[in-house]
Amino acid sequence: MDLAYSPPYQQFRQEVQDFLEKHRQLWPPRSSLGKPSAAMKNWQALLIEQGYTARTIPAEYGGYGGEPDILKSRIIAEEFTRAGAPGGLAGQGVSMLVPTLLEMGSEEQKKHWIPRTLSGEVLWCQGYSEPGAGSDLASLQTRATEDGEDFIINGQKIWTSTAHEADMIFCLVRTEPDAPRHQGISYLLFSMDTPGIEVRPLQTMTGLAEFNEVFFTDVRVPMHSIVGERGQGWQVANATLKHERGMLGDPDIAATRLNAIVQLMQEETVDGTRLMENPLLRDRLLQLQSRVLAMQFNGLRLLTAQIQGADPGIARLIVKLQGCELNHQLAALAIDALGELGILYQDSPRLRNKGAWQRSYMFDLGLIIGGGTAQIQKNIISEIGLGMPREPKPAAASGGAR
Amino acid sequence: MEFALSEEQLMMQDSVTRYLADRATLDTVRGLIAAGPVHDAGLWSGLAGLGICGLLVPQEYGGAGMTLLDAMLVQEVLGRHVVPVSFIPTSVLAPLALLAAGTAEQKQKWLPAIAEGRMQVAVGLSEACGARDGAGVTVAGAKLSGRALFVLGAADAAITLLCSSEGDVYAVEQGAAGLERTSLRSIDDTQCLGELNLHDVTAELLPAGEEDVIPRLLDAGRVMLAADILGAAQKMLELAVAYSLERKQFNRLIGSFQAVKHLCAEMAAELEPCRSLVWYAAHAYDAVPEESRLMACHAKAHLAEVGRFVARSSTEVHGGMGFTDLLGLHYWFKRIGCNRQLLGGPERVREEAARVQGWI
Numbered sequence: 001m002d003l004a005y006s007p008p009y010q011q012f013r014q015e016v017q018d019f020l021e022k023h024r025q026l027w028p029p030r031s032s033l034g035k036p037s038a039a040m041k042n043w044q045a046l047l048i049e050q051g052y053t054a055r056t057i058p059a060e061y062g063g064y065g066g067e068p069d070i071l072k073s074r075i076i077a078e079e080f081t082r083a084g085a086p087g088g089l090a091g092q093g094v095s096m097l098v099p100t101l102l103e104m105g106s107e108e109q110k111k112h113w114i115p116r117t118l119s120g121e122v123l124w125c126q127g128y129s130e131p132g133a134g135s136d137l138a139s140l141q142t143r144a145t146e147d148g149e150d151f152i153i154n155g156q157k158i159w160t161s162t163a164h165e166a167d168m169i170f171c172l173v174r175t176e177p178d179a180p181r182h183q184g185i186s187y188l189l190f191s192m193d194t195p196g197i198e199v200r201p202l203q204t205m206t207g208l209a210e211f212n213e214v215f216f217t218d219v220r221v222p223m224h225s226i227v228g229e230r231g232q233g234w235q236v237a238n239a240t241l242k243h244e245r246g247m248l249g250d251p252d253i254a255a256t257r258l259n260a261i262v263q264l265m266q267e268e269t270v271d272g273t274r275l276m277e278n279p280l281l282r283d284r285l286l287q288l289q290s291r292v293l294a295m296q297f298n299g300l301r302l303l304t305a306q307i308q309g310a311d312p313g314i315a316r317l318i319v320k321l322q323g324c325e326l327n328h329q330l331a332a333l334a335i336d337a338l339g340e341l342g343i344l345y346q347d348s349p350r351l352r353n354k355g356a357w358q359r360s361y362m363f364d365l366g367l368i369i370g371g372g373t374a375q376i377q378k379n380i381i382s383e384i385g386l387g388m389p390r391e392p393k394p395a396a397a398s399g400g401a402r
Numbered sequence: 403m404e405f406a407l408s409e410e411q412l413m414m415q416d417s418v419t420r421y422l423a424d425r426a427t428l429d430t431v432r433g434l435i436a437a438g439p440v441h442d443a444g445l446w447s448g449l450a451g452l453g454i455c456g457l458l459v460p461q462e463y464g465g466a467g468m469t470l471l472d473a474m475l476v477q478e479v480l481g482r483h484v485v486p487v488s489f490i491p492t493s494v495l496a497p498l499a500l501l502a503a504g505t506a507e508q509k510q511k512w513l514p515a516i517a518e519g520r521m522q523v524a525v526g527l528s529e530a531c532g533a534r535d536g537a538g539v540t541v542a543g544a545k546l547s548g549r550a551l552f553v554l555g556a557a558d559a560a561i562t563l564l565c566s567s568e569g570d571v572y573a574v575e576q577g578a579a580g581l582e583r584t585s586l587r588s589i590d591d592t593q594c595l596g597e598l599n600l601h602d603v604t605a606e607l608l609p610a611g612e613e614d615v616i617p618r619l620l621d622a623g624r625v626m627l628a629a630d631i632l633g634a635a636q637k638m639l640e641l642a643v644a645y646s647l648e649r650k651q652f653n654r655l656i657g658s659f660q661a662v663k664h665l666c667a668e669m670a671a672e673l674e675p676c677r678s679l680v681w682y683a684a685h686a687y688d689a690v691p692e693e694s695r696l697m698a699c700h701a702k703a704h705l706a707e708v709g710r711f712v713a714r715s716s717t718e719v720h721g722g723m724g725f726t727d728l729l730g731l732h733y734w735f736k737r738i739g740c741n742r743q744l745l746g747g748p749e750r751v752r753e754e755a756a757r758v759q760g761w762i
Contacts, residue, residue: 286752297681305406318671386643387643392654
């Protein structure tokens with residue numbers, strides 16, 4: 001147990017701090033995951049040049065080309081958070097497609113798509129879930145049939161964030177309808193401008209349209225836009241899902257949120273008394289603080305395991321389940337602490353924190369469900385982590401997908 | 403930067419585990435405590451042989467000079483095997499008190515005996531974190547009077563360390579005039595608890611104490627109790643999973659029902675981060691003094707909550723059998739329940755955590 005950073009890392013931390021301070025005027029305004037602004041693209045280029053984003057991606061694909069160094073990556077993340085500086089692009093293209101292409105893409109695909117994705121020139125969306133294929137993703141039915149050199153795609157995707165702005169989609173389609181269901185899927189890349197694609201915004205309980213539905217009617221896509229082999233899409237997609245699950249449940253987000261609630265309870269009053277004086281609210285806050293700390297130290301343990309190349313086992317499997325639930329409970333406490341002020345929303349007078357607590361409380365429920373529901377996570381923990389058996393298949397179930 | 407146990411620490415934990423594997427089986431423990439709470443001298447001398455009793459005693463006094471993190475790892479194994487020995491008072495709290503506040507002569511008198519496993523020490527800290535039934539020890543003319551409750555440690559401990567109402571630590575010898583000890587019987591017979599009534603009892607002050615000697619002892623004790631819960635709860639989870647893979651109902655292993663799997667997954671999901679929290683709390687005690695109190699409070703409070711959840715959930719997975727004496731699952735259940743209240747229940751220690759952070 002040694003939590004100190006050695007001198008070269010201390011120096012690296014200092015360099016990151018100096019860089020952020022020196023270039024403060026170039027910080028772009030915080031943007032959503034949609035189309036990046038010109039300022040954001042310039043910032044992204046500068047960060048790549050410094051090796052503060054796309055750090056380990058080879059230079060020939062538009063990355064920095066550094067050696068993997070988990071501690072440096074961690075220091076970069078910590079210092080950007082501490083300074084409140086915007087990080088590099090983090091949409092689904094950068095965080096999910098790029099790692100997938102590096103692992104499974106052809107040389108031509110890597111050379112063509114990775115640089116354009118990293119620079120922010122091309123924005124991606126992800127076409128995985130369907131109305132009938134959520135937790136059971138392998139039952140997806142969007143069909144791609146052969147027609148000469150092309151596939152003709154028909155079907156529907158849902159939960160497609162940024163689809164209305166995206167230039168391209170990475171999409172799972174069924175190309176071999178007669179194969180066993182996990183072996184009949186292919187992973188395609190195609191333009192969202194292709195005729196026959198219709199995007200409809202999907203408004204959620206938050207009042208915003210964070211997602212879309214995407215409809216495909218006779219969408220013609222060249223067959224060479226496939227990643228991996230025909231019928232291999234499930235393995236390619238799992239490479240991507242692994243990257244997504246790693247993103248959900250980050251304990252540092254919970255820690256930031258906890259600090260905001262501490263401040264809120266110090267400043268806000270009820271009957272003229274600080275909320276922090278209320279022993280019931282305070283006890284809830286402390287219970288959540290225990291959980292946040294436990295997840296942060298669990299994160300340090302995972303980091304060390306990653307550096308040592310060790311399998312962290314259950315410690316990793318629980319992060320999505322526990323982290324998302326924790327964030328949800330933190331938002332719930334903030335709302336309860338604010339009481340009637342906590343129910344204000346939209347553009348109401350007396351609104352606190354721009355309504356973020358209610359929005360988070362609702363959106364976090366979406367994160368508990370999305371990216372593998374809490375129930376699917378518990379199946380994974382019990383089956384992979386604890387070695388318990390899978391639910392037996394009903395005797396009459398048919399094997400292949402229809 | 404390394405948040406992990408060292409090779410040596412894993413080896414030490416392994417050696418204690420191997421020693422206890424066939425010497426502290428459930429049947430053995432059941433037999434040892436058949437007549438009531440006990441500190442078992444046989445197991446203790448075996449642990450002394452492994453060098454465990456003097457883990458925190460400096461090498462110059464015949465110990466291993468190790469850290470609270472090391473002691474925490476031992477306690478985790480002791481909790482896992484519900485071992486009826488008084489490791490926390492004798493081998494953790496007593497050496498730490500003597501090192502923090504004892505004179506050279508006191509250290510020389512007691513530390514080597516502790517390290518060799520020749521001497522048991524009881525420790526009364528309960529009044530420093532919530533006096534019940536009007537308990538408390540006062541000092542008049544270097545003599546102690548009053549009452550100390552929930553004193554941790556063996557009934558025949560050679561000395562008992564007590565905290566006075568002024569925050570000083572005193573040692574009283576067994577059999578001292580005016581001292582009367584009664585055993586308290588808790589749900590958990592693997593731990594010894596006593597009540598001391600004192601009437602003008604001659605006592606030795608540990609004089610070199612800095613202001614925070616008692617709070618530091620509480621920190622250490624709380625981390626150790628958290629570690630004990632960690633080991634006991636981990637065992638209860640493993641027992642639940644194992645039972646679910648043996649027991650059949652409706653022609654299926656009950657471990658193949660999602661209702662049971664999800665309960666086990668929830669136990670694992672709650673318990674696994676606790677391991678890192680307890681590691682860090684012990685590390686903070688050793689190396690990050692400014693965080694020590696806060697982390698000890700959180701470790702104690704959180705393990706108490708998660709331990710309770712695991713204890714009842716594991717019992718439920720075992721169904722009716724979990725409720726019987728036959729299976730013996732209740733030994734872990736009770737150990738966790740006992741630890742939850744000792745040295746401050748979760749609400750109490752969370753309140754301390756709020757004060758430490760200046761929130762109130």
